[in-house]
Amino acid sequence: MMFLALRLSxxxxxxxxxxxxxxxxxxxxxxxxxxxQLKEIVTSPGPDRDEQGKQIDGNKYKGxxxxxxxxxxxxxxxxxxxPGMRFTIPQIKCYMKQLLTGLHYCHINQVxxxxxxxxNLLIDNEGNLKLADFGLARSFSxxxxxxxTNRVITLWYRPPELLLGSTKYxxxxxxxxxxxxxxxxxxxxxxLPGKNEPDQLTKIFELCGTPDELIWPGVTKMPWYNxxxxxxxxxxxxxxxxxxxxFHALDLLERMLTLDPSKRISANEALDxxxxxxxxxxxxxxxxxxxxxxxxxxxxxxxxxxxxxxDAAAKRQKTHHPQPPHARLPPIQQSGHQxxxxxxxxxxxxxxASGSNHHYGKPRGPGGPNRYPPGGNQGGGGxxxxxxxxxxxxxxxYPPQQGRGPPPYPGGGPRxxxxxxxxxxxxxxxxxxxxxxxxxxxxxxxxxxxxxxRNQQQQYGNWQ
Numbered sequence: 001m002m003f004l005a006l007r008l009s010x011x012x013x014x015x016x017x018x019x020x021x022x023x024x025x026x027x028x029x030x031x032x033x034x035x036x037q038l039k040e041i042v043t044s045p046g047p048d049r050d051e052q053g054k055q056i057d058g059n060k061y062k063g064x065x066x067x068x069x070x071x072x073x074x075x076x077x078x079x080x081x082x083p084g085m086r087f088t089i090p091q092i093k094c095y096m097k098q099l100l101t102g103l104h105y106c107h108i109n110q111v112x113x114x115x116x117x118x119x120n121l122l123i124d125n126e127g128n129l130k131l132a133d134f135g136l137a138r139s140f141s142x143x144x145x146x147x148x149t150n151r152v153i154t155l156w157y158r159p160p161e162l163l164l165g166s167t168k169y170x171x172x173x174x175x176x177x178x179x180x181x182x183x184x185x186x187x188x189x190x191x192l193p194g195k196n197e198p199d200q201l202t203k204i205f206e207l208c209g210t211p212d213e214l215i216w217p218g219v220t221k222m223p224w225y226n227x228x229x230x231x232x233x234x235x236x237x238x239x240x241x242x243x244x245x246x247f248h249a250l251d252l253l254e255r256m257l258t259l260d261p262s263k264r265i266s267a268n269e270a271l272d273x274x275x276x277x278x279x280x281x282x283x284x285x286x287x288x289x290x291x292x293x294x295x296x297x298x299x300x301x302x303x304x305x306x307x308x309x310x311d312a313a314a315k316r317q318k319t320h321h322p323q324p325p326h327a328r329l330p331p332i333q334q335s336g337h338q339x340x341x342x343x344x345x346x347x348x349x350x351x352x353a354s355g356s357n358h359h360y361g362k363p364r365g366p367g368g369p370n371r372y373p374p375g376g377n378q379g380g381g382g383x384x385x386x387x388x389x390x391x392x393x394x395x396x397x398y399p400p401q402q403g404r405g406p407p408p409y410p411g412g413g414p415r416x417x418x419x420x421x422x423x424x425x426x427x428x429x430x431x432x433x434x435x436x437x438x439x440x441x442x443x444x445x446x447x448x449x450x451x452x453x454r455n456q457q458q459q460y461g462n463w464q
Contacts, residue, residue, distance in 0.1 A: 016065075023134050024067070026111055034102025036122060036132040042066040072132070073125045073293045077118030080185070082291070088332045089246070092185045093282035095121075097271065098129040099178060104267035106131065107171040110139050114152040116177035118184070127285025144170040153177060155200050156190050160211070161261050163201045165223030172261035175270070179256025186245055186253075188330040201228050208259050209236030216260040248275040 027038040044064050049056060076095065079085065087095075099121060106113060113120075114136040122132045136152050148169060150162040159176030161169055183191045192207065194200025205211075210233050211219045219225060238254055245253065252275045255265035265273075276282060 019135065020065075022138060026134050026137050026139070030106065030109065030111065030134075032102055032105045033128065034098045034130055035105065036072070036130045036134075037070050039068040039070060042068055069132075072122035072130060074123045074291060075119045075132075076121040076123060076129070076181070079123060079291060080118065086330075086332055087185060088280075088283075090280045090283035091288060092331055093276060093280070094127065094285055094288070095123070095129050095185070096178075096182055097276055097282050098285070099131070099181070100267045100271050102129070102131045103174055103178065104271065106137075107174070107267055110142070111137055112140050112171060113137050113174050115154060116174055116181065117154045117157050118181060121181070125290040127288035129285075140170055144168050155194055155197065156180065156192055158200065159261065160201065160204050160208075160259055161222070163197055163204070164219070164225050164228065169261065171266065172264040175256055175264050175267060176261075178267070178270075179253055182249075182256060183242065183253055186249060186331060187242065198228055202230060204259075205230050205234050207236075207238060207241060208257055210234045211259045219260075246275075248273070248278055251275070 024038070024041065027036075031037075042065070044066075080087070099116075103113065103116070111134075113131060113134065115133060116131070120131065120133040122130050124130075138148070140146065140148070145168060147167045150165060150167055150169075153159070153162060153173065157177040157180045159173050162173060180190070180192060192200065192203045194203050209215070210230055213220055238257060239250060242250055242253065252265070252270060252273045255273075256270065258264040
């Protein structure tokens, strides 16, 4: 098995950064197949110093601390940006289902990720997707009364409540990011590529409409509402903008991109949506092709090299005829079509619906596999349940017997019953208490083992 060691750069040798401590504590308590696994923490001996305490040798790696993770072959952005890459609908459903399953596990353990984006969703060549980079993650209280920083989540995936200055928020912020990822997979490109925070908010309002007290109670009292509200009233047109999407996909996207966070769909509810229960069904991850390793930083480097080559060729020819930039292809709409990867290393068969030998094809209730550590919270934890009228993130635990059985795979019983079993309520996840306050800027992609540093030696000491 391959591992990836990410170096923590510590500016003050006398103090270990609280942000790193928080990340390690969170990763140590999360154990799930859709969450990246922290294998161990490795330290190297400190540098040799003279009598005045100055470092004698110039080895900057002495005294370093490394976080060792399992190695993943791809991140979602790097994979989607491969020239010629075209995901199928079953493949997108497979990735989205794994993302929501891992996120639901985090939320039931009262952990916010706060930086969900394509480069932080890692995929191996077995088709498994895992949430990674918990550097901005932190625990939250069920009442959402703690003051948290709003300077989190990469701009294109940041929800409107943070852009309007809210410091009291919960799992709904992650679900907005998931909605942006979902639309990006179906649309073939990012849907809200803002240049700065005001521009990002403008793009959100142009797509989702201008919020008012009727649509989003309390929005006019948010800290930055008066400064950032649009000069004119804008109507919501998510359905018009993405009318080429499948009906159930569009319905799920509408509920993810709900402006009012209290009415935004939860991860658990999203897993129960019709999108994952209608044909074509999510494919078995193991049926996906094996691709050559691809990460976001590699695709950026490839684009830069292509631009440099185009510029050089144009100078030689005295005329400039740049090649059009590579654009992602929309997904294949028919489930029976073959995936067309960019020179995959192994592409034996098109994706197949998962059968009874796969964990998605087994009941989540007592009859299903125990995917989580024993001793979990029998009541489903403190994860807030959605309220009325389609709900949102409210208060109180999950009610018993919430959810349905597995999708109607071939040979299985009817949904919610029959021989295939069904959900016996929300999964029983382990739970832990909150940590201290904090936050800070995001970090970049997953580097291969030889990189030897965390995002080119991320400076933890600059965090707020």
